[in-house]
Amino acid sequence: AQSVAQPEDQVNVAEGNPLTVKCTYSVSGNPYLFWYVQYPNRGLQFLLKYITGDNLVKGSYGFEAEFNKSQTSFHLKKPSALVSDSALYFCAVRGPEYGNKLVFGAGTILRVKS
Amino acid sequence: DSGVTQTPKHLITATGQRVTLRCSPRSGDLSVYWYQQSLDQGLQFLIQYYNGEERAKGNILERFSAQQFPDLHSELNLSSLELGDSALYFCASSVGLENYNEQFFGPGTRLTVL
Numbered sequence: 610a611q612s613v614a615q616p617e618d619q620v621n622v623a624e625g626n627p628l629t630v631k632c633t634y635s636v637s638g639n640p641y642l643f644w645y646v647q648y649p650n651r652g653l654q655f656l657l658k659y660i661t662g663d664n665l666v667k668g669s670y671g672f673e674a675e676f677n678k679s680q681t682s683f684h685l686k687k688p689s690a691l692v693s694d695s696a697l698y699f700c701a702v703r704g705p706e707y708g709n710k711l712v713f714g715a716g717t718i719l720r721v722k723s
Numbered sequence: 724d725s726g727v728t729q730t731p732k733h734l735i736t737a738t739g740q741r742v743t744l745r746c747s748p749r750s751g752d753l754s755v756y757w758y759q760q761s762l763d764q765g766l767q768f769l770i771q772y773y774n775g776e777e778r779a780k781g782n783i784l785e786r787f788s789a790q791q792f793p794d795l796h797s798e799l800n801l802s803s804l805e806l807g808d809s810a811l812y813f814c815a816s817s818v819g820l821e822n823y824n825e826q827f828f829g830p831g832t833r834l835t836v837l
Contacts, residue, residue, distance in 0.1 A: 709779060
């Protein structure tokens with residue numbers, strides 16, 4: 610089984626609508642969870658991370674993510690999508706369960722249409 | 724701008740050749756990571772250095788090697804290149820070794836092997 614699963618290759622949403630990009634991880638324990646965004650021909654940019662504490666994490670550009678331990682999920686959310694949010698989004702996990710390496714999901718393309 | 728620099732931006736070479744990719748981490752970051760991004764393999768961790776010493780290895784081929792110099796810049800050497808080595812190679816850096824530290828990515832080097 611994949612360590613990190615992003616079940617949707619692509620998510621389409623209209624500008625102004627809320628968006629969700631899904632991520633689940635497969636290993637029990639307490640890994641650290643990250644979201645990164647990649648714009649065309651650019652490197653990855655860090656958005657947010659979950660270490661411990663409050664299950665709702667706020668990050669850059671109005672994004673937030675909700676950690677759910679029982680469902681081993683860490684979905685990325687934004688209340689109101691912008692066309693400029695269109696990009697490739699990666700979920701990643703890191704912890705002893707993953708050999709202390711940052712393991713990425715396959716990525717989800719987000720398309721926001723005006 | 725993440726503060727991580729990579730050179731060159733693009734590299735075109737032939738099969739069997741050897742190339743060197745260079746990375747300068749963010750000021751103050753001691754950890755450097757190398758990743759390969761390709762369409763079929765996604766984002767794969769290759770290797771990590773911390774303050775000049777190798778710390779972790781991922782799916783790095785024996786034809787590939789890396790090092791981190793006293794000034795903390797790092798080089799990834801790829802030899803006996805094959806067509807399948809064509810990919811985007813990213814360098815990332817973080818402050819230390821802790822798993823909860825986010826990594827900051829450079830813009831990448833696009834390698835094309837003809």
